[in-house]
Amino acid sequence: MEIINNPSRVEIKKAAQALMDGHLVAFPTETVYGLGADATNEKAVSRVYSVKARPTDHPLIVHISSINQLDKWAVDIPEYALKLAEKFWPGPMTLILKRSGLAKNFITGNQVTVGLRIPSHPISLALLEQFQIIGGAGIAAPSANKFGRVSPTVASDVIFEIGEDLGNSDLILDGGQCTVGLESTIIDCTDEKFRILRPGAITLEMLLETLSHQKFISNTVTHIRVSGSHGHHYAPKAKILLDQIPTAGQGYIALSTFKSPPDVIRLSSPSSLQDFARNLYSSLRKADELGLQFIVVQQPTGDGIAVAIRDRLKKAANRI
Numbered sequence: 001m002e003i004i005n006n007p008s009r010v011e012i013k014k015a016a017q018a019l020m021d022g023h024l025v026a027f028p029t030e031t032v033y034g035l036g037a038d039a040t041n042e043k044a045v046s047r048v049y050s051v052k053a054r055p056t057d058h059p060l061i062v063h064i065s066s067i068n069q070l071d072k073w074a075v076d077i078p079e080y081a082l083k084l085a086e087k088f089w090p091g092p093m094t095l096i097l098k099r100s101g102l103a104k105n106f107i108t109g110n111q112v113t114v115g116l117r118i119p120s121h122p123i124s125l126a127l128l129e130q131f132q133i134i135g136g137a138g139i140a141a142p143s144a145n146k147f148g149r150v151s152p153t154v155a156s157d158v159i160f161e162i163g164e165d166l167g168n169s170d171l172i173l174d175g176g177q178c179t180v181g182l183e184s185t186i187i188d189c190t191d192e193k194f195r196i197l198r199p200g201a202i203t204l205e206m207l208l209e210t211l212s213h214q215k216f217i218s219n220t221v222t223h224i225r226v227s228g229s230h231g232h233h234y235a236p237k238a239k240i241l242l243d244q245i246p247t248a249g250q251g252y253i254a255l256s257t258f259k260s261p262p263d264v265i266r267l268s269s270p271s272s273l274q275d276f277a278r279n280l281y282s283s284l285r286k287a288d289e290l291g292l293q294f295i296v297v298q299q300p301t302g303d304g305i306a307v308a309i310r311d312r313l314k315k316a317a318n319r320i
């Protein structure tokens with residue numbers, strides 16, 4: 001496996017060719033790092049599942065380079081979904097749409113839908129554009145971590161998670177720290193009304209501002225499987241305790257307005273919700289590096305991206 005720092009145009013071309021040849025390329029997006037494979041190559045995609053140790057019925061998001069690639073992968077696209085795509089792509093949003101014949105069972109986990117996203121990180125966009133130029137249709141990319149663990153937000157996290165499982169011809173593109181830090185908002189657009197399956201940086205308020213309230217179903221009970229919806233997920237080794245007062249020796253994550261009690265190990269004190277999201281996963285990892293047993297997190301209240309932060313924390317805390 002080769003690690004390429006801030007890839008040049010030539011190196012992006014090399015990475016696109018590696019994908020075309022059936023190898024895996026981990027790359028930065030604005031949300032988290034993804035582990036990419038040619039989304040039409042069953043063998044390459046099956047390697048993604050084995051590297052991640054992920055059950056094969058969990059569908060992958062297909063990343064595309066522009067809206068005019070949507071029709072390749074999806075059919076019967078509702079008008080409101082196009083409106084969202086135009087407004088929020090490239091960006092941290094995934095649309096679930098009815099799949100075309102190109103989206104095979106090995107991508108969709110045997111479902112009749114496909115998840116699609118155009119990321120905004122310049123390296124992922126350049127890679128997607130180059131992959132399309134050489135004839136690629138899309139890059140399947142889950143977060144580049146072991147199944148159920150914390151998503152990587154810097155390249156060294158990717159190496160820590162899956163470095164040993166990558167082969168000689170696989171690549172890791174290092175593009176620094178992800179600016180959002182939490183996975184994309186996933187929106188089910190297979191009905192007349194949309195549903196949020198996974199909250200993220202594209203918030204409900206932003207969606208409602210673009211579409212009308214009539215288009216929204218708040219009921220999240222759905223036939224659609226989302227891997228983050230399986231309880232225990234996004235989890236570090238340390239146990240997460242929500243909204244408690246930390247005691248000596250415990251890790252502590254809270255907005256900077258909360259002071260640390262004596263001998264508590266402050267892992268993060270973000271001054272905004274954006275910072276909270278951006279640094280959350282790296283502070284959970286830091287706790288594991290320090291060998292801490294407990295991490296107390298003071299959850300942010302309110303709307304916006306706080307909803308996504310609480311979603312991930314609830315799942316990370318929910319362990320058996």
Ligand code: TXA
Nearest residue numbers: 031034059060061113114115142143183184226227228
């Ligand atoms: O921000 C992100 O979305 C990152 C970056 C790399 O793009 N990717 C990511 O992928 O988080 P992953 O595989 O870790 O999570 C994708 C989620 C899974 O929970 C999966 O079940 C859901 O998307 N998903 C994908 N295709 C789906 C589909 N057809 N129907 C329902 N859920 C789907």
Ligand code: MG
Nearest residue numbers: 142143151183
């Ligand atoms: Mg994931």
